[in-house]
Amino acid sequence: MTPLPTWHCSVTVAAGGRNVDNDAASADRRIRTSFARQGLMRTLGATLGKVTSGQVEIVLVPKPEVSQQHGFVHAGAVSAIADSAAGYAALSMMPMDRGVLTTEFKINLLAPAMGERIVARGRVVKAGRTLTLAQTEVFAENEGKEQLIALLTATLMAIEGREGIAD
Amino acid sequence: MTPLPTWHCSVTVAAGGRNVDNDAASADRRIRTSFARQGLMRTLGATLGKVTSGQVEIVLVPKPEVSQQHGFVHAGAVSAIADSAAGYAALSMMPMDRGVLTTEFKINLLAPAMGERIVARGRVVKAGRTLTLAQTEVFAENEGKEQLIALLTATLMAIEGREGIAD
Amino acid sequence: MTPLPTWHCSVTVAAGGRNVDNDAASADRRIRTSFARQGLMRTLGATLGKVTSGQVEIVLVPKPEVSQQHGFVHAGAVSAIADSAAGYAALSMMPMDRGVLTTEFKINLLAPAMGERIVARGRVVKAGRTLTLAQTEVFAENEGKEQLIALLTATLMAIEGREGIAD
Amino acid sequence: MTPLPTWHCSVTVAAGGRNVDNDAASADRRIRTSFARQGLMRTLGATLGKVTSGQVEIVLVPKPEVSQQHGFVHAGAVSAIADSAAGYAALSMMPMDRGVLTTEFKINLLAPAMGERIVARGRVVKAGRTLTLAQTEVFAENEGKEQLIALLTATLMAIEGREGIAD
Numbered sequence: 001m002t003p004l005p006t007w008h009c010s011v012t013v014a015a016g017g018r019n020v021d022n023d024a025a026s027a028d029r030r031i032r033t034s035f036a037r038q039g040l041m042r043t044l045g046a047t048l049g050k051v052t053s054g055q056v057e058i059v060l061v062p063k064p065e066v067s068q069q070h071g072f073v074h075a076g077a078v079s080a081i082a083d084s085a086a087g088y089a090a091l092s093m094m095p096m097d098r099g100v101l102t103t104e105f106k107i108n109l110l111a112p113a114m115g116e117r118i119v120a121r122g123r124v125v126k127a128g129r130t131l132t133l134a135q136t137e138v139f140a141e142n143e144g145k146e147q148l149i150a151l152l153t154a155t156l157m158a159i160e161g162r163e164g165i166a167d
Numbered sequence: 168m169t170p171l172p173t174w175h176c177s178v179t180v181a182a183g184g185r186n187v188d189n190d191a192a193s194a195d196r197r198i199r200t201s202f203a204r205q206g207l208m209r210t211l212g213a214t215l216g217k218v219t220s221g222q223v224e225i226v227l228v229p230k231p232e233v234s235q236q237h238g239f240v241h242a243g244a245v246s247a248i249a250d251s252a253a254g255y256a257a258l259s260m261m262p263m264d265r266g267v268l269t270t271e272f273k274i275n276l277l278a279p280a281m282g283e284r285i286v287a288r289g290r291v292v293k294a295g296r297t298l299t300l301a302q303t304e305v306f307a308e309n310e311g312k313e314q315l316i317a318l319l320t321a322t323l324m325a326i327e328g329r330e331g332i333a334d
Numbered sequence: 335m336t337p338l339p340t341w342h343c344s345v346t347v348a349a350g351g352r353n354v355d356n357d358a359a360s361a362d363r364r365i366r367t368s369f370a371r372q373g374l375m376r377t378l379g380a381t382l383g384k385v386t387s388g389q390v391e392i393v394l395v396p397k398p399e400v401s402q403q404h405g406f407v408h409a410g411a412v413s414a415i416a417d418s419a420a421g422y423a424a425l426s427m428m429p430m431d432r433g434v435l436t437t438e439f440k441i442n443l444l445a446p447a448m449g450e451r452i453v454a455r456g457r458v459v460k461a462g463r464t465l466t467l468a469q470t471e472v473f474a475e476n477e478g479k480e481q482l483i484a485l486l487t488a489t490l491m492a493i494e495g496r497e498g499i500a501d
Numbered sequence: 502m503t504p505l506p507t508w509h510c511s512v513t514v515a516a517g518g519r520n521v522d523n524d525a526a527s528a529d530r531r532i533r534t535s536f537a538r539q540g541l542m543r544t545l546g547a548t549l550g551k552v553t554s555g556q557v558e559i560v561l562v563p564k565p566e567v568s569q570q571h572g573f574v575h576a577g578a579v580s581a582i583a584d585s586a587a588g589y590a591a592l593s594m595m596p597m598d599r600g601v602l603t604t605e606f607k608i609n610l611l612a613p614a615m616g617e618r619i620v621a622r623g624r625v626v627k628a629g630r631t632l633t634l635a636q637t638e639v640f641a642e643n644e645g646k647e648q649l650i651a652l653l654t655a656t657l658m659a660i661e662g663r664e665g666i667a668d
Contacts, residue, residue, distance in 0.1 A: 039234035040241035043210060067206035068251075069334065074207035075269045076247020083242050084235075102242045103465060104489060106273035106440055106607045108634050108654060110627045125652060126611045130464065131437060131491070133609050133652065151626060151634065153609060153654060155438060155489070157465070167236065270632060271656060273440045273607055275467050275487060277460045292485060293444045297631065298604060298658070300442050300485065318459060318467065320442060320487060322605060322656070324632070373568035374575035377544060401540040402585075403668065408541035409603045410584050414577020418569075436576045440607035501570065 027053045027092040034091065034167040038084065046081050054124040056088040059117055073113035078120075078138055078150050082107060085122030086134035086154040091167060093127050098160045099167055100132070105154035113149050115140035125153075132156045194220045194259040201258065201334040205251065213248050221291040223255040226284055240280035245287075245305055245317050249274060252289030253301035253321040258334060260294050265327045266334055267299070272321035280316050282307035292320075299323045361387045361426040368425065368501040372418065380415050388458040390422040393451055407447035412454075412472055412484050416441060419456030420468035420488040425501060427461050432494045433501055434466070439488035447483050449474035459487075466490045528554045528593040535592065535668040539585065547582050555625040557589040560618055574614035579621075579639055579651050583608060586623030587635035587655040592668060594628050599661045600668055601633070606655035614650050616641035626654075633657045 028051040035041060035048045041058070044066055049057030058081040060066065060073065068074040083105055090100045122136040138150035195218040202208060202215045208225070211233055216224030225248040227233065227240065235241040250272055257267045289303040305317035362385040369375060369382045375392070378400055383391030392415040394400065394407065402408040417439055424434045456470040472484035529552040536542060536549045542559070545567055550558030559582040561567065561574065569575040584606055591601045623637040639651035 034236045037234075037236040038241060039231040040244050043232045064206040065210045067204075069201045069204040070266070074205060074247060075250050075272070076243065077207050079246045079250070079272075080241060080243020083246070099237070101279070102276055104273065104275040104438060105242070105246075106271065106654065108271040108656065109269055110629070110634060112268070126649060128611070133611060135652070148627060151636075151654060153607065153652060155609065271605060273487065275489065277462070277467060293482060295444070300444060302485070315460060318469070318487060320440065320485060322442065368570045371568075371570040372575060373565040374578050377566045398540040399544045401538075403535045403538040404600070408539060408581060408585075409606070410577065410581020411541050413580045413584070413606075414575060417577050417580070418575075433571070435613070436610055438607065438609040439576070439580075440605065442605040443603055446602070 024052050027051060030096075030167055031056060031088045031092055035084075035088065040080060041084060044077055044080060046084070049119065051088070051092065053092050054089055056085050056092060056122045058085045058120045058122075060120075061117055062114055070112070071114075073118055075107070075109055078109070078113050078118065079105070079107050079152065081118070081120040082122070082136040082138050082150060082152040083154060085120040085136045086152060087122075087156055089122035089124050089134045090127070090132040090156040093124055093132070094158060098158050100156040101159055103131075103155045103157045105152055107150055107152040109150050111140070111147060111149045113138075113140060115142035115147075117141040118149070119146070130158055132158070191219050194218060197263075197334055198223060198255045198259055202251070202255065207247060208251060211244055211247060213251070216286065218255070218259065220259050221256055223252050223259060223289045225252045225287045225289075227287075228284055229281055237279070238281075240285055242274070242276055245276070245280050245285065246272070246274050246319065248285065248287040249289070249303040249305050249317060249319040250321060252287040252303045253319060254289075254323055256289035256291050256301045257294070257299040257323040260291055260299070261325060265325050267323040268326055270298075270322045270324045272319055274317055274319040276317050278307070278314060278316045280305075280307060282309035282314075284308040285316070286313070297325055299325070358386050361385060364430075364501055365390060365422045365426055369418075369422065374414060375418060378411055378414060380418070383453065385422070385426065387426050388423055390419050390426060390456050392419045392454045394454075395451055396448055404446070405448075407452055409441070409443055412443070412447050412452065413439070413441050413486065415452065415454040416456070416470040416472050416484060416486040417488060419454040419470045420486060421456075421490055423456035423458050423468045424461070424466040424490040427458055427466070428492060432492050434490040435493055437465075437489045437491045439486055441484055441486040443484050445474070445481060445483045447472075447474060449476035449481075451475040452483070453480070464492055466492070525553050528552060531597075531668055532557060532589045532593055536585075536589065541581060542585060545578055545581060547585070550620065552589070552593065554593050555590055557586050557593060557623050559586045559621045561621075562618055563615055571613070572615075574619055576608070576610055579610070579614050579619065580606070580608050580653070582619065582621040583623070583637040583639050583651060583653040584655060586621040586637045587653060588623075588657055590623040590625050590635045591628070591633040591657040594625055594633070595659060599659050601657040602660055604632075604656045604658045606653055608651055608653040610651050612641070612648060612650045614639075614641060616643035616648075618642040619650070620647070631659055633659070
């Protein structure tokens with residue numbers, strides 16, 4: 001096994017339509033308020049990490065309650081925090097009168113999810129008027145090291161003036 | 168809005184390598200034993216429905232504990248039961264000394280997940296020696312009617328002789 | 335290797351908004367006219383097969399011009415006909431003033447694409463006002479037998495009144 | 502519309518099993534030899550750009566021969582170069598006795614593909630013994646500017662000692 005280099009990529013976020021670069025404080029407040037309403041996140045024991053406009057972090061501590069049959073964190077739990085991180089990254093750039101719904105996502109699972117903490121980092125790749133593409137990298141943290149264990153891409157749809165769909 | 172027809176498709180399951188058409192009783196027993204070890208399914212309150220070789224059903228009753236911020240069932244919870252249904256459909260066709268791990272899935276979310284019950288029906292599309300493709304249709308049941316709310320395709324990898332990875 | 339059963343699934347197509355069950359003759363005419371404008375299909379040598387409202391078939395004959403490095407049909411060529419079949423299945427159910435664009439697709443490649451003919455059969459899974467989900471099964475035909483070699487799911491976006499985007 | 506920041510991400514490439522960091526010159530030679538055998542790339546008029554170990558660039562000039570019905574580059578042609586770029590990024594890190602086959606990919610199409618050149622840049626996200634995950638960003642170049650128009654993630658399977666499957 002050969003040591004391998006670290007690649008760097010940069011993705012330019014291009015906003016379409018009315019998407020906005022909300023200031024960090026208001027984005028943070030908005031996302032925390034909505035996150036507190038996600039019953040599933042509470043049930044899983046997931047917590048919100050760092051939030052900025054276009055980027056959201058969600059943390060999950062492995063435990064038997066979120067496991068699959070081999071004791072690893074269930075792909076469904078990994079997907080749940082990765083999807084929420086992508087969705088909230090998108091929501092953080094929406095005008096205040098619009099919500100978002102996930103229309104599809106794909107996740108590649110690269111290694112069994114285990115360790116001290118599972119950290120999902122979502123970011124907006126392209127913000128459009130109707131559809132936003134976001135991507136989440138999921139890392140397992142162990143003894144101060146991070147390993148990439150999953151990669152998700154999600155399409156989020158902006159919802160406006162539909163009853164029951166707000167932040 | 169025009170009433171539209173019902174399409175019928177048929178997918179031939181082709182087995183590669185050592186995959187087997189396990190008899191229904193042993194497939195059922197095997198999957199129930201493994202399902203009981205998935206802490207996440209218990210945490211979500213999901214239950215196993217009908218199991219046959221190559222097809223597995225998982226049921227989730229909507230409740231605040233599995234919700235997203237608008238009160239619908241969280242896409243992550245829908246994905247979790249859909250992924251498990253796909254994985255167990257694959258496992259039901261594996262020789263007894265092999266387990267499976269999800270390597271990737273994609274889910275399209277077609278309508279908000281709400282109703283009396285959410286039912287995920289997974290089936291094997293193609294069983295291969297290393298990789299198996301499975302597909303899960305997720306329905307919302309309400310007043311005796313079913314609506315397709317999500318469609319997932321997943322790749323499962325057969326795992327043999329790897330410590331800690333069995334059924 | 336054990337002979338395995340054939341599964342049958344049925345997917346109800348539910349129309350949202352203004353989607354229509356165009357009559358077979360007009361759907362056929364509309365799709366053939368548009369298909370003739372797809373330069374790529376002509377370049378690949380792909381031809382249109384059976385067309386009905388919500389279902390479209392595209393055929394490709396393997397040849398060196400569409401191959402990858404091992405001589406099989408390139409995944410990109412398989413994807414191209416599978417995507418077109420999905421897109422035209424969606425278009426066949428659109429009102430006459432609306433076009434469609436693919437916003438995303440995923441394809442699972444199950445076996446090397448080779449044989450006498452590669453046949454992509456797209457059908458609408460759910461027709462919505464803004465987004466339509468379609469699925470394409472791709473088969474390799476050889477000596478009178480069909481083998482499923484790829485499965486694609488695609489999201490198509492309805493486009494209305496946007497210059498340059500019609501059928 | 503607000504000007505938006507550029508995000509930076511870094512993905513650590515972790516090699517499993519026998520994957521290697523082939524030197525740039527031999528990776529370049531290997532990929533060029535194989536690319537010359539892909540009949541589809543020649544048919545599309547695609548050319549190989551910069552090649553390093555783990556990263557491969559493919560370029561396509563828009564023209565009627567690769568168009569869809571509105572005159573944009575067909576999603577299938579965009580997918581073809583994006584898939585080849587991902588596959589060759591994976592191959593560039595394989596030992597010399599192993600080839601790769603794409604087992605699945607998903608592509609999100611963010612904007613109509615048009616401009617002077619379409620450039621697909623594939624890179625390995627995680628190289629594993631059996632499966633490698635690669636990601637391709639596709640840009641449209643116009644008047645010296647690049648716009649991200651598509652994002653693909655692909656799973657490549659290492660193939661060893663299988664007749665007809667080499668580079």
